[in-house]
Amino acid sequence: xxxxxxxxxxxxxxxxxxxxxxxxxxxxxxxxxxxxxxxxxxxxxxxxxxxxxxxxxxxxxxxxxxxxxxxxxxxxxxxxxxxxxxxxxxxxxxxxxxxxxxxxxxxxxxxxxxxxxxxxxxxxxxxxxxxxxxxxxxxxxxxxxxxxxxxxxxxxxxxxxxxxxxxxxxxxxxxxxxxxxxxxxxxxxxxxxxxxxxxxxxxxxxxxxxxxxxxxxxxxxxxxxxxxxxxxxxxxxxxxxxxxxxxxxxxxxxxxxxxxxxxxxxxxxxxxxxxxx
Numbered sequence: 604x605x606x607x608x609x610x611x612x613x614x615x616x617x618x619x620x621x622x623x624x625x626x627x628x629x630x631x632x633x634x635x636x637x638x639x640x641x642x643x644x645x646x647x648x649x650x651x652x653x654x655x656x657x658x659x660x661x662x663x664x665x666x667x668x669x670x671x672x673x674x675x676x677x678x679x680x681x682x683x684x685x686x687x688x689x690x691x692x693x694x695x696x697x698x699x700x701x702x703x704x705x706x707x708x709x710x711x712x713x714x715x716x717x718x719x720x721x722x723x724x725x726x727x728x729x730x731x732x733x734x735x736x737x738x739x740x741x742x743x744x745x746x747x748x749x750x751x752x753x754x755x756x757x758x759x760x761x762x763x764x765x766x767x768x769x770x771x772x773x774x775x776x777x778x779x780x781x782x783x784x785x786x787x788x789x790x791x792x793x794x795x796x797x798x799x800x801x802x803x804x805x806x807x808x809x810x811x812x813x814x815x816x817x818x819x820x821x822x823x824x825x826x827x828x829x830x831x832x833x834x835x836x837x838x839x840x841x842x843x844x845x846x847x848x849x850x851x852x853x854x855x856x857x858x859x860x861x862x863x864x865x866x867x868x869x870x871x872x873x874x875x876x877x878x879x880x
Contacts, residue, residue: 606685607634610641613682620842620864623873624835628741635689635740636835641682643703643733650710651774659711663704670700693740699732706730714776715791722764722780723757730760734836742832751824755836758817762843765810765850769797769858779810797858807855811847818844834880841876842869 604612614622614637621640625633646666653659673683674690674697689695706728716722734756738748764771764778771778772794784791787806794803818840825833842864850862864872 604681606681607638609681610634610638610685613641613644620839620846620869623842623869624838626873627838627877628835631689631692632740632742634685635693635695636737638682638685638689639695639733639736639740642686642700645680645682646704646707647729650707656711660708663708663711666704667701670697670704673697689740695736695739699736702728702732710776714774716778716780718782719780722778725778726757726760727753730756730763732756734759737836738833741835743829744832745826745828747824747826748829748833751821751826751833752836754817754824755821755840758814758821759839759843761810761814761817762847765807765814766846766857766862768794768807770861772797772858779806783809794858799856799858803858804855807857808851811851811855814847815844830880834877837880838873838876841872845872 614625619640625636625640628636646663649659649662649666653662669678669680669683672678673687676687678684678687686695706725709725709728713725716725731753734752734754735749737756738752743749768777768779775795777784777791777794779794781791783806784794787809788802789800789806792798793800821840830837845868846862846864849864850857853862856862
């Protein structure tokens with residue numbers, strides 16, 4: 604299996620909505636974004652699948668060394684080897700890839716966030732910088748597009764947090780800011796024991812509203828000049844906003860189920876957005 608095939612397999616197996624946004628790209632850009640996605644999956648899986656935090660730290664440290672080898676022209680891992688041809692053409696920065704690892708490492712030492720400012724720093728590392736890298740791969744001519752891409756990355760991560768409240772709580776993690784739990788009179792114990800209260804529904808409506816504001820802010824930041832080039836991000840936004848509506852329409856039952864769109868629906872949204880964006 605070639606490095607590109609390894610990354611393609613990683614992306615396809617994940618079932619992620621990102622996969623549908625990549626389908627319409629020219630081959631070189633598609634290979635680059637797929638390799639970036641595979642890198643994010645590799646380091647995220649370390650945190651999610653390693654029950655021993657010591658082992659997880661060791662594996663993340665190995666990836667930091669692998670990034671050094673990548674930028675020295677000596678990558679070993681299939682994902683790093685697939686990323687190598689994209690580094691120069693698309694300006695993929697070492698510090699951004701390292702910052703993604705920094706974000707994953709936060710999950711090894713922190714499972715609560717006091718307020719939204721603290722959560723936003725986490726979202727910046729695991730998603731905002733991914734948006735910046737993706738924008739470079741998709742192509743842009745106006746620097747303001749980077750602000751759009753960063754804000755959109757935050758919106759995606761806020762959507763992930765909303766969707767995964769129950770799944771994360773079963774790992775002992777609560778990403779919803781504790782100050783907001785207090786504001787809506789929801790206890791951490793309510794979330795950890797999947798107690799679907801009226802207050803919890805109000806809390807989630809607040810979270811959905813904020814994510815929607817981030818999407819709108821991102822769209823306002825996107826220059827018309829780069830709209831066509833950035834269509835993959837707009838596809839993702841359309842899919843994720845449909846997911847948010849599905850969660851809201853279903854009564855925010857994220858403690859007991861993981862809401863998802865069918866592959867056919869994702870593909871329909873992707874095609875429609877590519878044509879109309």
